[in-house]
Amino acid sequence: MPSPLLAPVAVSGSVTFFLWINNTSTAPVAVTGSFDYLLPGGGSLWNNISSPTPHTLQRGFHAANFTLQIGQPPLTYGTQLSFSLNATARLPNGNVTLYWGSIQVPSHAAVVLSQYETMPQPNPVAILDHSGNPTTYFSLNPDPGNNIVLIQVSVISAFGPLDISKVNLTIVNQNQNNRPTGPADQNMTPYLPYSQLSPPPYVFLATWSYPPNSTQGTYQVWIDIVDVQGNIAFSYQGPSFGLVPPGYVPFPYSLIPYIVVAGVAASGGAGGAMLYRRRRRKSYLIPFDHFSTMTGGGLDGGTVVAVEGNTGSGKTRLLEQLMAEDLRNGRPCVFVSTGDFPNSIRTNMKTMGVDVSGYEQNGLLTFVDGYSAEAGQESREKVFVPSIGDLTTLGIRISSAFPSPSFKGGSLYFDSLTPLASKARPESIVSFVQSVGAKVKGLQGKAFFAVGLGVDGTVQRQLEDTSDCIVQMEAFEESGSRKRRLRIAKFRARKHQEGWALFTIEDGKGIIFYSKRPKR
Structure with a gap:
């Protein structure tokens, strides 16, 4: 194809060649098809998937169809694609002609794609x-x-x-x-x-x-x-x-894109922010990209992030939303789920408008199931662990999920370390986090570790020392209503906002922040 992919795509798993060929040789001709792709940064090393068995054509003009199984290669941003044919005559002086480009002889290769637009x-x-x-x-x-x-x-x-x-x-x-x-x-x-x-x-x-x-x-x-x-x-x-x-007066609230319970909403501000009034104070609801502002410009590769918070503070939703951004930008992700079934994560992502099935098919997303065995169920995932207490096996399975070398610059999301507290010693958990975090940083990736309040104090302190960035989240009650807030407690060698930011979680949108000023 003339240019590299400008976005990731998912393939159905097969390529069908529809050919119109004239063989002038007196002997049969063997025809094979090939699907080739070159990953970004792969130099000149093309990945080649060819027909295992040649398609044989006798002398004369033929219409030939055959299918090549190609699996689900990781067709990420910047990948180059190529389809090729090879015809081998068994006798010299043979001539094989491929006809294409017209309605009468429409030779072509067909591959079913999704998410290409x-x-x-x-x-x-x-x-x-x-x-x-x-x-x-x-x-x-x-x-x-x-x-x-x-x-x-x-x-x-x-x-x-x-x-x-x-x-x-x-x-x-x-x-x-x-x-x-x-x-x-x-x-x-x-x-x-x-x-x-x-x-x-x-x-x-x-x-x-x-x-x-x-x-x-x-x-x-x-x-x-x-x-x-x-x-x-x-x-x-x-x-x-x-x-x-x-x-x-804007009522019912279902007409408003960003809903504020117990507030009277009215359009206001710029950049999609919505104004609401409550107790004579003005606040604005601004999109999730405010998180990038809080961190001083986003989270770069080579970063270990600890996400701390009590139950219901939104730790999982934050990881899901950050992962959605990575996937949309073509960055490979591994999500380790120890607190819920991976299907629950898939469902949560879909409520935010992100169907992860295509990303899984093209190799951009892999789930590591650390929950099913603890729940007494058989895992449906390709990568799983029989016990999250076996940190050695868990580390090996996580490493196997990294689609090296294409994982370079990718992200690991570990949700969460809290279930490990009752299964392994504190020093083993710390060593595990340091080992996995170092491996991801070595690939210029990002590693996120969610942790609740039920872990040993030693684990939390050493996790904070190991982390480049600490995100603290809190769910609390005020005036009879449930609220959430978030802050960047630490970001090594990076200027960032340190104060608390209130936020809400909306169906279909995820985390939306409150601000005293509209987004500009």
Whole structure:
């Protein structure tokens, strides 16, 4: 293929060759197909998967079909792909001709892919007013020229923007059983004249000028991405907005993208922040990328991170959300689950709009099951341990899950160390963390270790000494309501924010922070 992948893709496991061949030799010809891929940073070392048994063609013109099983290779960002054929004549002076490129003789190789066109999560769709400001509500009695809803969509294509035939917009009325209202399969316009080498994401725009007789209600944005072959490669049911009368007070809360219980919400701020008022104070809800601001610019490779917190403080959700970002950026991840079944993690990720099955298929994500055996059940995972108390075996299984050398720059998520406290000695747990953490750092990766309050004090202190970064989380009660907060207690050699930040966990969005100022 002409250029490397611009995003990860998942394959079905096979390639089918459809060939039109003319063999002029008097003897049969042996034809083999090959699927080749070169991982980023792999130099000139191509991975080759060829037909184990040649396909034999007799003399004359033939249509030949055969399938090559290729498994699920890790087709990550930057991977180069190639399909090749080899025809070997058993007698000299033979001539083998491959016909392709026309309707009559359409020789081609077919491979079923998924996730080759998608949308970056968690917020790939922005709803803007006529001035380009994020908003949630539009007046049914607007000033002249203000009856415009601007939809901005971000799209990722592994094969570049020229593989995107069109991005279709449909707006449905949720109060009328999702009946299309206004645009229906409207072709959105690219924001820029993208070239084949333009990096993703690609932004598409569309506007809806709602008529004066529009009805009050909740409207939702639906998006279909259509590839150059006419297939709907990706469908997405996006955010909602309201058409409301003047003076409308936002209720019920289900109309609001970011919900604040016991607060009165109203649109405000920039960058998608929502304002709420409570006890004469103003606060803003801002997206999860505020975590990067708190850490002084994100978490780099070669970092060991301890995530501490009491029960219900959101440790697992934080790891899931950080892992979702890594996967979307093409970084391989290993998730060690000792406190719950891996399927629970998959379900949690899906509620945030991240279906991890494709990442597992292409080798970007591996689960290590340390929970099923403790729960008395047989593991369904490829990598599992019979007992989390056997730290030697656990360390070996974790190392085997690293897809070396492609794991370089990847992330290990260990959730959590707390169940190990009743199974192994404190000094063994400390040694285990230091060994695994050093191995990940040596691969320029990131290692996250979640730990609750039930571990030995020695383990916690030495874990904090070993860690480059310490994230502390807390769930607490205040005025009869449950609250959560987070802070960066330590970041070695990095300037960072040290104060506590309140946050909430919303279905479909994960962690959302409270702030005294809107995100700019």
